[in-house]
Amino acid sequence: MKKLPRELRKLIDCKQWPLNGEQFSSQSEVFSKDTVKKIFPEEEQLFFSTLPFMTVAQLLKTSEKRYWQSPPVKIEEIEPENTLVIADFGMGADTALAFDYRFEEPKVIKLIYNKGWVTVAENFRELSEKLELRKIIWA
Numbered sequence: 720m721k722k723l724p725r726e727l728r729k730l731i732d733c734k735q736w737p738l739n740g741e742q743f744s745s746q747s748e749v750f751s752k753d754t755v756k757k758i759f760p761e762e763e764q765l766f767f768s769t770l771p772f773m774t775v776a777q778l779l780k781t782s783e784k785r786y787w788q789s790p791p792v793k794i795e796e797i798e799p800e801n802t803l804v805i806a807d808f809g810m811g812a813d814t815a816l817a818f819d820y821r822f823e824e825p826k827v828i829k830l831i832y833n834k835g836w837v838t839v840a841e842n843f844r845e846l847s848e849k850l851e852l853r854k855i856i857w858a
Contacts, residue, residue, distance in 0.1 A: 721774070721803050721820055724843040730852060737769050750850070755808075758849050759829070759839070764809035765816075765850075775799035775817070786813075791833040802828070818843070 723731075730736045750765045759765070776799035779787050787794060791813070798821055805827075806816035813832040816839070818825035827840035840846035 721772075721801075721818070721825075723772075724818075724825065726844050726847050727805075730847070731770070735852065737767050754850070759808070761831070762808040762812060762814070764812070765806060766809060767806045768804060772803050772805055775802040775804065778804065792830060793835040796836045797828070 727736070731738070752763050755762050755765045773781075775787055775794065775797065778784070779799060786792065787799075797817075797819065801820040803818040803820065803825070804815050805818060808814050808816075815830045817828050817830070819828045819836075819838075824842050826838050827843060827846045828836045829839045830836055840849065
């Protein structure tokens with residue numbers, strides 16, 4: 720597994736990251752629609768993945784293979800083995816949030832379905848600050 724950013728490891732260690740399915744499903748109550756839209760204007764929900772995270776290369780070997788190979792995902796814009804998916808934007812959103820490990824400090828990138836991958840934060844720390852993750856504790 721890719722080495723996770725220090726800030727994310729701290730959130731996981733402090734149980735401030737969803738660690739199981741129950742915490743995953745309760746995230747709709749954690750991030751308000753306004754908070755999500757402030758950072759991702761085209762989205763309404765944000766759901767962080769539980770551990771273990773998977774690279775796009777690993778996802779290509781699962782039942783999600785057809786999705787990741789579809790032309791709107793624009794897989795040619797990323798390196799699947801260096802793209803670690805950490806979140807999605809809910810059912811029907813057809814998008815993902817991932818770390819791009821082509822850089823020394825992984826950037827946070829977002830798939831905009833049918834448009835491609837864009838950088839949304841230079842690193843996890845920047846995304847964490849925008850979402851005020853330190854204030855969140857999953858019960």
